Amino acid sequence: MDVVLLLQRIFDALFNSAIYSSLALALVIIFRSTGLLNFAQGEMATFSAYIAFVLLAGAAPGVTGGGLASWIGAPLVTPLAIGGAVVIGIAAGAATERVLIRPLRNAPELALVNVTIGILLALNSLMGQWWGTGPRVFPPFFPSSPGDHIDIAGARLRFSTVGAWLVLFALLTVLALLLRYTRAGLAFRAVSIDSESAALNGIRVGPTLMYGWALAAGLGAIAANMSANSVLLEPTMMVRVLVYAFAAATLGGLDSPKGALVGGVVIGLSQTLIPAYVPFIGFELSVLPALVAMVVVLIVRPAGLFGTQRIERV
Amino acid sequence: MSDDNWPSPMPRPGDDDDPGAEASVFAVFAPPEADEPPETATLPEADEPSETATLGAEPSGGVLGVRRGSPTASGVGTAILSAGGADHLERPRRRIGPLSWIGAVLLGVWLVAMPLTSSVTELRQNTQIIVMVLAVLGVNVATGYGGMISLGHGVFVAVGAFAAAYAVDDLALPWALSILAGTAFAGVIGALVGLPALRIKGIHLALVTLGLAIVFQPLAKRVPAFSGGVSGRAVGAELVPPSWFGTSRWTEGLYHYLICLVVVGLAMWLTHNIINSRPGRAMRAVRDNDTASAVYGVNLVASRVSTFAVSASLAGLAGALGIVLVPFASQESYPFQESLVLYATAVLGGLGSLWGSVLGVAIREVFSRIGELLGDVSGLGPLGEFLRLLDEEQFVFGVLLVALTFVFPRGLIGMFKRRQDDQAPRADRHGARA
Numbered sequence: 001m002d003v004v005l006l007l008q009r010i011f012d013a014l015f016n017s018a019i020y021s022s023l024a025l026a027l028v029i030i031f032r033s034t035g036l037l038n039f040a041q042g043e044m045a046t047f048s049a050y051i052a053f054v055l056l057a058g059a060a061p062g063v064t065g066g067g068l069a070s071w072i073g074a075p076l077v078t079p080l081a082i083g084g085a086v087v088i089g090i091a092a093g094a095a096t097e098r099v100l101i102r103p104l105r106n107a108p109e110l111a112l113v114n115v116t117i118g119i120l121l122a123l124n125s126l127m128g129q130w131w132g133t134g135p136r137v138f139p140p141f142f143p144s145s146p147g148d149h150i151d152i153a154g155a156r157l158r159f160s161t162v163g164a165w166l167v168l169f170a171l172l173t174v175l176a177l178l179l180r181y182t183r184a185g186l187a188f189r190a191v192s193i194d195s196e197s198a199a200l201n202g203i204r205v206g207p208t209l210m211y212g213w214a215l216a217a218g219l220g221a222i223a224a225n226m227s228a229n230s231v232l233l234e235p236t237m238m239v240r241v242l243v244y245a246f247a248a249a250t251l252g253g254l255d256s257p258k259g260a261l262v263g264g265v266v267i268g269l270s271q272t273l274i275p276a277y278v279p280f281i282g283f284e285l286s287v288l289p290a291l292v293a294m295v296v297v298l299i300v301r302p303a304g305l306f307g308t309q310r311i312e313r314v
Numbered sequence: 315m316s317d318d319n320w321p322s323p324m325p326r327p328g329d330d331d332d333p334g335a336e337a338s339v340f341a342v343f344a345p346p347e348a349d350e351p352p353e354t355a356t357l358p359e360a361d362e363p364s365e366t367a368t369l370g371a372e373p374s375g376g377v378l379g380v381r382r383g384s385p386t387a388s389g390v391g392t393a394i395l396s397a398g399g400a401d402h403l404e405r406p407r408r409r410i411g412p413l414s415w416i417g418a419v420l421l422g423v424w425l426v427a428m429p430l431t432s433s434v435t436e437l438r439q440n441t442q443i444i445v446m447v448l449a450v451l452g453v454n455v456a457t458g459y460g461g462m463i464s465l466g467h468g469v470f471v472a473v474g475a476f477a478a479a480y481a482v483d484d485l486a487l488p489w490a491l492s493i494l495a496g497t498a499f500a501g502v503i504g505a506l507v508g509l510p511a512l513r514i515k516g517i518h519l520a521l522v523t524l525g526l527a528i529v530f531q532p533l534a535k536r537v538p539a540f541s542g543g544v545s546g547r548a549v550g551a552e553l554v555p556p557s558w559f560g561t562s563r564w565t566e567g568l569y570h571y572l573i574c575l576v577v578v579g580l581a582m583w584l585t586h587n588i589i590n591s592r593p594g595r596a597m598r599a600v601r602d603n604d605t606a607s608a609v610y611g612v613n614l615v616a617s618r619v620s621t622f623a624v625s626a627s628l629a630g631l632a633g634a635l636g637i638v639l640v641p642f643a644s645q646e647s648y649p650f651q652e653s654l655v656l657y658a659t660a661v662l663g664g665l666g667s668l669w670g671s672v673l674g675v676a677i678r679e680v681f682s683r684i685g686e687l688l689g690d691v692s693g694l695g696p697l698g699e700f701l702r703l704l705d706e707e708q709f710v711f712g713v714l715l716v717a718l719t720f721v722f723p724r725g726l727i728g729m730f731k732r733r734q735d736d737q738a739p740r741a742d743r744h745g746a747r748a
């Protein structure tokens with residue numbers, strides 16, 4: 001086995017790992033606090049990437065030029081546009097919780113599946129209609145010209161991979177600080193553990209969950225904006241990524257942030273390495289191992305690697 | 315066919331208008347702590363002898379140590395007792411509301427008038443719409459009656475189409491057998507998918523079936539002998555009507571229409587009977603509380619797997635009939651969004667109701683016609699842009715799915731019900747907090 005090639009593949013995989021970890025973390029935040037899987041997480045993230053695209057390229061669909069680029073100096077354009085898009089994504093996430101999710105807090109699980117699936121369908125179609133279903137070129141989040149890499153033992157570790165992990169660790173730090181040292185974070189942890197007791201102690205559960213949705217939407221938006229350059233921006237961009245992220249979250253345990261991180265790394269590695277060494281799978285079918293992993297984990301160990309065991313009352 | 319999995323597939327006399335078909339077997343015994351809208355917990359009216367009320371007095375409910383004195387336990391007792399064949403009990407007769415009459419008459423008139431007034435192309439398209447009822451019904455059986463959320467039924471439709479095409483072309487089987495083969499093969503695949511559903515429930519199953527829908531397209535491309543690979547497979551064989559039927563293109567269309575109509579009718583009748591038979595009651599009992607059902611002797615493996623098999627074979631039948639109408643099958647036609655639209659159609663019509671699926675397809679058609687009309691309007695600026703969105707089925711269904719969850723939680727069929735006797739499946743929300 002070619003060790004350098006293997007190392008190279010691992011380095012390449014690590015970029016995807018960071019993306020999957022971020023999105024898995026977003027899913028975990030929402031699942032932990034509400035017991036809900038947000039099927040629309042991927043489309044919401046893609047939508048934010050399109051917002052960045054619009055800010056960069058000009059407002060109207062089909063129009064290029066104009067936009068931020070016309071009145072801000074070139075080097076600042078991309079970070080500003082992406083920053084703006086992430087902020088809009090966060091606001092949209094909070095609004096979604098307030099308008100569509102909170103009124104259903106006592107509704108059966110099926111209703112929430114319906115709402116998130118509805119959002120998925122509508123957003124996916126909306127993006128296709130407004131910006132076309134074809135792929136769009138999206139500016140790189142990190143320097144990614146051919147020379148932008150570090151050589152390690154003959155393999156190339158690209159700046160974008162390093163950058164993605166730096167961003168992920170920065171996000172994790174911010175998240176940990178928010179949850180540990182702010183009132184809202186404390187409230188969020190309390191609601192995650194037991195929303196009823198939290199409510200009895202005077203915590204306003206609704207706004208707290210909205211805070212969680214905002215955090216999750218922000219994570220998703222950052223993940224989408226980081227990956228839109230490499231996978232090309234298109235309406236179904238995050239669909240597969242969402243499967244990987246769900247697989248990662250399931251593997252790590254759907255209520256464990258640590259699990260999301262570990263699961264993201266494992267799924268990212270397997271997504272690159274399995275197709276490379278199993279010819280039948282190939283690149284296109286690389287989503288199959290993730291699905292199989294998800295099914296196996298759910299059957300054998302539903303709590304995942306780090307999740308809490310669920311005890312069911314009859 | 316689909317009923318092969320059941321121990322007693324034969325219809326029982328007096329089953330035809332059984333309101334219990336759409337009723338949750340546990341509905342009247344909803345646990346008091348459940349956050350349900352109050353109407354679901356109402357007891358049946360006292361003057362109506364009700365299956366559940368009568369049986370609720372059976373002592374067996376208390377024997378269970380699941381939760382002492384729990385209403386759920388006696389509810390399960392009821393369900394299993396009736397599943398055990400308590401057929402002699404009186405049931406309330408369904409009263410058919412005026413809206414249902416109007417709906418039935420409209421449907422009947424349309425079924426007769428449509429083929430007489432349509433062009434060949436329109437007739438074919440409308441027949442496809444009728445066939446789609448089966449796919450939606452498939453989702454309904456899994457999700458509405460079985461309580462297993464399936465977001466991947468487009469896969470079974472595709473599998474049915476591919477298998478039937480393979481049978482009729484490569485194996486040179488007659489059409490009737492090929493359609494059965496497509497149905498059966500989809501049923502087998504459905505049973506395989508149903509196996510993990512033994513452990514994977516509720517929202518996690520939704521996740522897995524969504525994954526299945528997403529993985530289907532690349533997977534189908536990998537088995538070109540079966541699916542025709544990237545470009546799909548054309549079906550060589552044609553279902554030619556007998557010579558006395560006429561040989562024009564229109565009579566051929568009519569022949570296909572009649573065959574599809576009869577098959578869809580038969581499949582709906584079979585499904586109705588399955589749902590009202592012992593395995594059907596077991597299915598609904600498992601949906602409402604699987605642990606308790608198992609305690610009462612329902613075989614969870616058999617129930618879940620066969621529910622999924624029936625549901626998938628309905629979808630497969632839709633796919634197999636589809637290639638009679640359009641002699642072409644390709645993975646291109648079954649992106650994951652298609653599965654989600656099928657799911658949305660089932661939910662919109664109303665889960666846990668046979669006619670809900672018909673209504674769902676009708677609504678889908680109405681919206682697509684409206685969308686076509688509005689989509690053609692041009693030159694209105696941003697408003698025109700918005701109107702064109704209404705021509706996008708996915709968008710409309712996404713929005714409707716969200717809106718209906720708020721306005722008609724039981725689906726549109728809820729408008730037709732006079733009694734509060736049906737209920738969408740309730741799954742407990744089991745978050746990390748439990």
